[in-house]
Amino acid sequence: MSETQTWRALLAEVIQSPQERRRITAALGVNPLTLTRWIRNEATPRGPLQQRLLEVVPQLRPFLAEELGTFPSLPDEVSPDAIPITFYNHVLDLYATSTDLQRCWSICSAVLYEAHRHLASNGVGLDISVVRCLAPYQGNIVRCLREYIGLGASPTREPMELRKRFFGAESLAGYVVQSCRSAAIDNLNEEQRLPHQLPEKACSAAAAPILHAG
Numbered sequence: 001m002s003e004t005q006t007w008r009a010l011l012a013e014v015i016q017s018p019q020e021r022r023r024i025t026a027a028l029g030v031n032p033l034t035l036t037r038w039i040r041n042e043a044t045p046r047g048p049l050q051q052r053l054l055e056v057v058p059q060l061r062p063f064l065a066e067e068l069g070t071f072p073s074l075p076d077e078v079s080p081d082a083i084p085i086t087f088y089n090h091v092l093d094l095y096a097t098s099t100d101l102q103r104c105w106s107i108c109s110a111v112l113y114e115a116h117r118h119l120a121s122n123g124v125g126l127d128i129s130v131v132r133c134l135a136p137y138q139g140n141i142v143r144c145l146r147e148y149i150g151l152g153a154s155p156t157r158e159p160m161e162l163r164k165r166f167f168g169a170e171s172l173a174g175y176v177v178q179s180c181r182s183a184a185i186d187n188l189n190e191e192q193r194l195p196h197q198l199p200e201k202a203c204s205a206a207a208a209p210i211l212h213a214g
Contacts (some may be wrong), residue, residue, distance in 0.1 A: 007063035012039045014057060020050030026151070027056045029094050032100070048093040050085045081090045087114055105149065109160045112151040127152055129163060131173045131207075145173050171197040172207045182208040 015021040015035055025032050028049065037043040045053050054061050091107055098106045108130050120126040127149030133142045145164040167173045175195050176183050183194055184206040198205050 006064060007067060008039050008041060009061045010060055010063055011035065011057065014059075015039075022160070023113075024056055025037070026113040027110050028052055029090075029098075029106035029108075039123060048086065048089040052090040077102075083114065083118070107152075108149045112149065112160065116151055131167060131179070134166070142177075144168060145171070145177065167197065170195045172205055174209045176209045180209055182206070 015024060021032060021035065025035065028034075030049075034043070038045060044050075050064075054064065087110075091110060094106045094110060095103060112128050112130070115128055116126060119128075127150065130148045131145045132148045134144040134146045136142050143166040147165040147167070149160060150163045151160055169175070169178060172183060172185070172195060184204070185192060185194055185198075186204055188198060188202055188204060
């Protein structure tokens with residue numbers, strides 16, 4: 001281990017790659033500026049965010065341990081298909097510490113990255129997005145949905161992006177919102193009874209309604 005190497009210097013080397021920078025910020029649900037502040041020693045990740053950083057960039061662990069004087073604990077081994085408890089802690093931490101303007105983006109980007117990591121198969125494209133109800137005029141009902149944020153086929157090649165597509169009742173997203181239950185289309189090449197409005201190259205699709213309360 002180099003005597004002059006620190007976890008901040010190593011992180012700076014890692015994020016010189018734009019792909020890695022996008023991957024790490026998406027997985028952590030933080031702004032790229034946050035990584036810059038860590039590198040410049042203007043801030044230090046704490047608690048669930050520190051644990052999540054070690055999961056996303058495990059090579060930082062011995063260097064961070066050197067700075068702290070102890071090895072940050074790692075979670076017990078779990079099945080590769082399981083979502084680690086540290087991720088739940090990370091999302092709760094984002095909810096509690098993010099500003100009102102950043103909260104939705106931070107949580108959505110972290111969750112989409114984790115979902116992509118669990119669901120994407122090698123060589124198979126996967127597109128995941130969050131679609132929100134478009135706020136109606138006062139006294140009216142919701143009549144339209146708007147895609148908010150999405151992650152493309154590969155999180156290492158495609159950045160998390162804001163999206164602006166609109167969906168109505170004839171879409172799969174609109175259908176699950178109206179019915180208040182999940183729906184899936186296993187094979188789009190077969191005759192479908194569900195509405196979908198999906199791209200021509202899509203093979204299957206699924207949607208689930210999410211209720212935010214509080």
